Amino acid sequence: MTAVGAFDILLCLTLIWLAWQVLASRDPFRAVVLFISFGMLMALGWVRLQAPDLALAEAAIGSGLTGALFLSALRKVIGGKKDERRLDRDEEAQ
Amino acid sequence: MTKVGKERTPHNRGWQRLPIMALLLLFLAALARAYLFPGASAAGLAARVDASLAAGGVGSRVTAVLLNFRAYDTLLECFVLLLGVMVVWSLWRPDGAESREPAAGAILASLERLLVPLMIMVGSYLLWAGSDRAGGAFQAGAILGGAGVLLLLDSSPLLKVFPKRGLVPGLCLGPLFFLSASIAAMAWGGNFLEYRSPEAALIIIALEGAAAFSIGLCLAALFGGRPPEREAGDGRDRPSRDRGEFR
Numbered sequence: 001m002t003a004v005g006a007f008d009i010l011l012c013l014t015l016i017w018l019a020w021q022v023l024a025s026r027d028p029f030r031a032v033v034l035f036i037s038f039g040m041l042m043a044l045g046w047v048r049l050q051a052p053d054l055a056l057a058e059a060a061i062g063s064g065l066t067g068a069l070f071l072s073a074l075r076k077v078i079g080g081k082k083d084e085r086r087l088d089r090d091e092e093a094q
Numbered sequence: 095m096t097k098v099g100k101e102r103t104p105h106n107r108g109w110q111r112l113p114i115m116a117l118l119l120l121f122l123a124a125l126a127r128a129y130l131f132p133g134a135s136a137a138g139l140a141a142r143v144d145a146s147l148a149a150g151g152v153g154s155r156v157t158a159v160l161l162n163f164r165a166y167d168t169l170l171e172c173f174v175l176l177l178g179v180m181v182v183w184s185l186w187r188p189d190g191a192e193s194r195e196p197a198a199g200a201i202l203a204s205l206e207r208l209l210v211p212l213m214i215m216v217g218s219y220l221l222w223a224g225s226d227r228a229g230g231a232f233q234a235g236a237i238l239g240g241a242g243v244l245l246l247l248d249s250s251p252l253l254k255v256f257p258k259r260g261l262v263p264g265l266c267l268g269p270l271f272f273l274s275a276s277i278a279a280m281a282w283g284g285n286f287l288e289y290r291s292p293e294a295a296l297i298i299i300a301l302e303g304a305a306a307f308s309i310g311l312c313l314a315a316l317f318g319g320r321p322p323e324r325e326a327g328d329g330r331d332r333p334s335r336d337r338g339e340f341r
Binding site for chain 1: 156220227228229230232233236237239240243313316317319
């Protein structure tokens with residue numbers, strides 16, 4: 001097997017694993033961070049599939065802006081309710 | 095995550111997930127079948143796109159499909175984004191307003207001075223490159239939107255450069271320009287959304303520019319989440335980023 005093939009398989013497995021982690025994560029902040037990293041790897045996947053347009057869109061919109069929107073929504077939903085800073089929750093989760 | 099998860103989740107409802115699991119497996123099997131036995135559609139539309147690329151006005155297949163051959167999708171996407179901003183604005187409640195700006199430090203401020211001009215440049219490049227390479231309106235708009243988000247993070251004074259009244263017209267510019275160009279195409283003897291070859295290149299570039307501007311503004315406004323009327327006084331308005339395109 002070539003190195004490129006091995007990389008592709010590794011990429012696929014990592015994507016599936018990350019997707020599962022996003023869905024299974026109990027901590028919303030953690031899920032959002034994992035979602036962002038999923039988007040970045042997905043963009044890499046689109047590059048491997050020779051779809052640079054999709055890769056750009058995925059990296060910029062799917063990963064970057066959606067991640068920012070998720071984080072902002074998280075702060076509004078949870079931060080408003082619990083009235084504690086996000087950093088505190090991170091420490092608590094670990 | 096399972097460490098955190100296990101202590102809180104009730105695990106005795108596993109059997110309720112069985113139907114969903116079965117449906118998902120069925121779906122997976124259908125996907126696998128479609129992948130392994132593609133059938134007649136395997137050849138795709140690439141040949142047809144290539145054959146009519148000359149009439150499309152741009153060198154990039156993707157851009158030609160998105161803005162000419164299948165421009166209907168792109169038109170609707172622009173309107174969907176606009177709709178999204180309207181929904182977010184209508185859901186805005188002022189009580190959460192103060193939680194928006196925590197500690198924005200000097201690092202963020204200097205980072206945005208460094209990055210925002212770069213992002214405007216990269217966005218404009220992507221827009222221009224979209225005519226014959228990877229790139230295009232949505233990618234450019236996303237990067238401009240990212241610059242806007244960066245500025246919104248610490249409600250940068252740079253945001254004041256963008257006139258508050260320009261926000262709503264700016265949001266509507268792309269979709270409305272798109273729509274009017276499509277209707278104008280009918281007046282020039284084509285069909286709705288059909289740009290014929292001589293003018294096509296110019297129209298598509300102009301469309302992409304307007305669309306990218308509005309997409310960037312929409313995305314930043316989505317992040318800002320606050321409708322313009324409510325923010326009297328303190329000078330923190332949301333969206334801006336793109337003014338660099340004009341100068």
